[in-house]
Amino acid sequence: MAVHRRALVLNQNYEPLNVCSVRRAFVLVYRGKAEVLENGGDPIPGAEARHYLTPSVIRLRSYVRRPHPRPRLTRREVFARDGDRCQYCGQRGGQLTLDHVMPKHRGGPHDWLNLVTACRDCNHRKGGRTPQEARMALLHEPFQPSAHPAVVYATYLDRYREWAGYLRGWAKDAVTQGASDMGAVAGS
Numbered sequence: 001m002a003v004h005r006r007a008l009v010l011n012q013n014y015e016p017l018n019v020c021s022v023r024r025a026f027v028l029v030y031r032g033k034a035e036v037l038e039n040g041g042d043p044i045p046g047a048e049a050r051h052y053l054t055p056s057v058i059r060l061r062s063y064v065r066r067p068h069p070r071p072r073l074t075r076r077e078v079f080a081r082d083g084d085r086c087q088y089c090g091q092r093g094g095q096l097t098l099d100h101v102m103p104k105h106r107g108g109p110h111d112w113l114n115l116v117t118a119c120r121d122c123n124h125r126k127g128g129r130t131p132q133e134a135r136m137a138l139l140h141e142p143f144q145p146s147a148h149p150a151v152v153y154a155t156y157l158d159r160y161r162e163w164a165g166y167l168r169g170w171a172k173d174a175v176t177q178g179a180s181d182m183g184a185v186a187g188s
Helices: 022-030 075-081 120-126 161-177 179-184
Strands: 006-010 016-021 034-039 055-060 096-100 115-119
Touching (some): 016 022, 034 161, 055 161, 075 096, 075 115, 096 120
């Protein structure tokens, strides 16, 4: 059903802003605050047996200023970055915890580069030591995930193929213009 679909919202300069419900996208278009660039899915049933096309990609008519997004440091995001896998033994799922590579009591920061996913057994075994001291190797070094639109919205591309051109196109423009000019890229 169309109401369970999502819509990609683009800024006036075609920069991907967020993903919203089709209902919210329809209201933005109906009120004249956005235009439909792509339709998708089943039509939305309306009053008097009318059906409306389901918006899949919409573009705001006026530019919205906002700071460039940064990935939020949450348990869920660290688990997602590490693929829900213990970074010491490789175990998937189960009771996963967060581990500070350099323990906090020894001055280790609480940031992307010092946090990894660990199963309870490995976290307990490592204790308040570094991986080297505990003779435990990390499967992957921790890193800060990208907040680039092409990465953030990539999970939606399997279901919403019509979004690909808007996300990949933005990524190409952003690379061409440079990271400092990202907000100035115009869809002229």
